[in-house]
Amino acid sequence: MKQTAVLAIDLGGTKAAFAVINEEGERLMSSKLLLEDRTGADVGNLLVTEIKDILHRVQPEGWSVAAIGIAVPGAVDNGIVWAPGISGWESYPVLAEIQQAVDNIPVVLESDRTCYILGECWMGNAQHCSEAVFLSVGTGIGAGILVNGKVLKGIRDIGGAVGWMVMPSPVTYINTTAVSLEQYASGSGMPLLAAGIERVLRPGGSSKSWSAAELLSAYDSDPVAKATIDQCIQWWGMAVANLVSIFNPEKIILGGGVFGPATRFIPGIRKEAGKWVQPISGKIYCLESSQLGQLAGVYGAAKVALETLIY
Amino acid sequence: MKQTAVLAIDLGGTKAAFAVINEEGERLMSSKLLLEDRTGADVGNLLVTEIKDILHRVQPEGWSVAAIGIAVPGAVDNGIVWAPGISGWESYPVLAEIQQAVDNIPVVLESDRTCYILGECWMGNAQHCSEAVFLSVGTGIGAGILVNGKVLKGIRDIGGAVGWMVMPSPVTYINTTAVSLEQYASGSGMPLLAAGIERVLRPGGSSKSWSAAELLSAYDSDPVAKATIDQCIQWWGMAVANLVSIFNPEKIILGGGVFGPATRFIPGIRKEAGKWVQPISGKIYCLESSQLGQLAGVYGAAKVALETLIY
Numbered sequence: 001m002k003q004t005a006v007l008a009i010d011l012g013g014t015k016a017a018f019a020v021i022n023e024e025g026e027r028l029m030s031s032k033l034l035l036e037d038r039t040g041a042d043v044g045n046l047l048v049t050e051i052k053d054i055l056h057r058v059q060p061e062g063w064s065v066a067a068i069g070i071a072v073p074g075a076v077d078n079g080i081v082w083a084p085g086i087s088g089w090e091s092y093p094v095l096a097e098i099q100q101a102v103d104n105i106p107v108v109l110e111s112d113r114t115c116y117i118l119g120e121c122w123m124g125n126a127q128h129c130s131e132a133v134f135l136s137v138g139t140g141i142g143a144g145i146l147v148n149g150k151v152l153k154g155i156r157d158i159g160g161a162v163g164w165m166v167m168p169s170p171v172t173y174i175n176t177t178a179v180s181l182e183q184y185a186s187g188s189g190m191p192l193l194a195a196g197i198e199r200v201l202r203p204g205g206s207s208k209s210w211s212a213a214e215l216l217s218a219y220d221s222d223p224v225a226k227a228t229i230d231q232c233i234q235w236w237g238m239a240v241a242n243l244v245s246i247f248n249p250e251k252i253i254l255g256g257g258v259f260g261p262a263t264r265f266i267p268g269i270r271k272e273a274g275k276w277v278q279p280i281s282g283k284i285y286c287l288e289s290s291q292l293g294q295l296a297g298v299y300g301a302a303k304v305a306l307e308t309l310i311y
Numbered sequence: 312m313k314q315t316a317v318l319a320i321d322l323g324g325t326k327a328a329f330a331v332i333n334e335e336g337e338r339l340m341s342s343k344l345l346l347e348d349r350t351g352a353d354v355g356n357l358l359v360t361e362i363k364d365i366l367h368r369v370q371p372e373g374w375s376v377a378a379i380g381i382a383v384p385g386a387v388d389n390g391i392v393w394a395p396g397i398s399g400w401e402s403y404p405v406l407a408e409i410q411q412a413v414d415n416i417p418v419v420l421e422s423d424r425t426c427y428i429l430g431e432c433w434m435g436n437a438q439h440c441s442e443a444v445f446l447s448v449g450t451g452i453g454a455g456i457l458v459n460g461k462v463l464k465g466i467r468d469i470g471g472a473v474g475w476m477v478m479p480s481p482v483t484y485i486n487t488t489a490v491s492l493e494q495y496a497s498g499s500g501m502p503l504l505a506a507g508i509e510r511v512l513r514p515g516g517s518s519k520s521w522s523a524a525e526l527l528s529a530y531d532s533d534p535v536a537k538a539t540i541d542q543c544i545q546w547w548g549m550a551v552a553n554l555v556s557i558f559n560p561e562k563i564i565l566g567g568g569v570f571g572p573a574t575r576f577i578p579g580i581r582k583e584a585g586k587w588v589q590p591i592s593g594k595i596y597c598l599e600s601s602q603l604g605q606l607a608g609v610y611g612a613a614k615v616a617l618e619t620l621i622y
Contacts (some may be wrong), residue, residue, distance in 0.1 A: 153459075159557075161557065178479035248468075276489075302349070
């Protein structure tokens with residue numbers, strides 16, 4: 001008898017991760033593809049080709065892929081995807097395209113934010129939680145949020161857009177009094193903040209161009225990297241404080257490409273959050289890094305796929 | 312045959328509103344009491360006395376009070392109330408006290424934030440909404456929030472504490488770069504902001520002491536009142552933007568003691584919110600003032616009481 005498994009896909013703006021996962025949460029197979037310069041239908045084709053290839057490869061292995069779940073970087077409306085990070089996916093009919101290619105295997109789409117928190121609920125740090133937030137800090141910033149045990153999606157599946165939260169701005173470095181969280185505290189924003197800090201701290205300097213990863217690893221050795229990360233710690237702390245005051249959750253889970261490397265700053269983030277948070281809620285929440293790390297999306301997509309089999 | 316009705320109570324920090332409301336949402340009787348200098352058990356006694364009096368008064372009227380619902384200004388944990396605005400109610404056993412006084416009439420407590428949004432869902436502007444926020448700006452600032460058709464309470468019933476959201480600060484008037492929303496944009500905070508603005512705009516002046524109501528009514532005639540309200544419009548706009556980005560709701564409903572009089576500023580608040588909000592969510596939400604106004608709390612408490620009769 002064949003073992004039941006699902007194919008889970010975490011589609012991002014630059015790459016797609018594929019995994020075949022069984023009901024116990026074991027990863028039986030996985031692969032990763034870079035999107036490279038693909039846009040629009042070429043991204044759809046890439047997915048279809050890899051999905052067909054994986055379905056072909058698993059046949060002799062003794063598993064059957066009973067459903068396909070896909071985490072997409074944006075919002076889903078009736079199988080149509082809006083993914084601002086993929087050019088040509090302003091309104092892309094990916095569900096129909098993939099469903100047609102795989103015949104009668106059920107295909108289901110969810111936003112990556114939804115998948116992150118569902119992944120942690122299933123196999124990660126949010127097991128047994130009914131109120132929890134997965135704060136994803138990567139190229140952009142968003143959150144998967146669980147309220148009363150269900151994912152907050154909003155009326156158009158774009159709830160959790162916490163990267164748009166208004167934050168106070170350090171006017172010494174940035175010539176404005178208010179910014180959105182994502183503008184300077186995300187993977188794409190941190191280099192812009194570092195450039196502003198370079199101009200102040202090393203006005204005659206080489207004006208080095210930093211990546212977020214370089215900033216994180218130079219924290220102990222470079223004053224610009226330190227000042228940049230310290231400012232981000234303030235913003236991440238304020239963001240955590242806002243989310244804790246609003247949701248009174250059991251847990252805030254920090255994930256995305258920046259956590260990882262920024263996980264060592266969690267005590268500092270909690271301290272900054274403590275300056276702003278509603279004091280009772282601020283005492284009783286846990287602040288943790290994602291247990292699943294970069295796999296939160298595929299685990300969530302797998303869970304969503306498995307749930308299609310129950311009903 | 313007697314008509315079924317419930318007794319609904321909206322307890323605030325300075326007064327308590329009582330109403331007998333039937334299943335159709337008609338108010339059959341109402342009264343209001345000032346707490347005056349009462350604290351602790353004296354507030355409990357006041358409630359018990361008025362409740363007994365109302366139960367006595369309705370007897371000949373042809374109604375029976377089938378349940379009692381109470382909106383409290385804080386959080387409820389197993390019948391124990393934490394109400395920071397009532398001295399001595401840090402952990403007050405109001406459910407047991409009232410239940411004992413009314414024998415077998417069921418008594419139920421909910422936070423005022425929960426009651427506001429449930430009231431609007433039942434008889435106000437949030438009918439048929441599954442995703443909506445009641446933003447209450449009064450002495451303090453809080454929100455009743457509906458997600459997937461259910462109230463967001465958090466793990467200790469203190470979710471919706473949106474008055475703690477971090478906001479950028481106008482350093483010209485306030486000597487700091489960040490404040491919490493409630494600090495200066497609430498009924499109790501607006502006078503403090505006005506004092507800061509007095510010092511800048513009329514440095515040799517009489518340094519008039521403003522109330523929030525005076526500021527709202529002097530908007531067209533006094534430059535300090537205008538500058539204060541204009542700054543609050545920015546903060547209220549940022550708060551609305553944060554809530555819309557996070558919840559992607561159908562509606563944000565503005566209520567509490569300040570709206571009322573501030574309802575004329577809703578177009579300005581929406582415009583400010585538009586500078587910050589996630590653009591798709593920002594296009595599709597409604598921003599309205601409470602339809603029930605100061606009655607949102609009693610209507611919500613009535614709805615909660617009516618629901619005890621169904622189950």
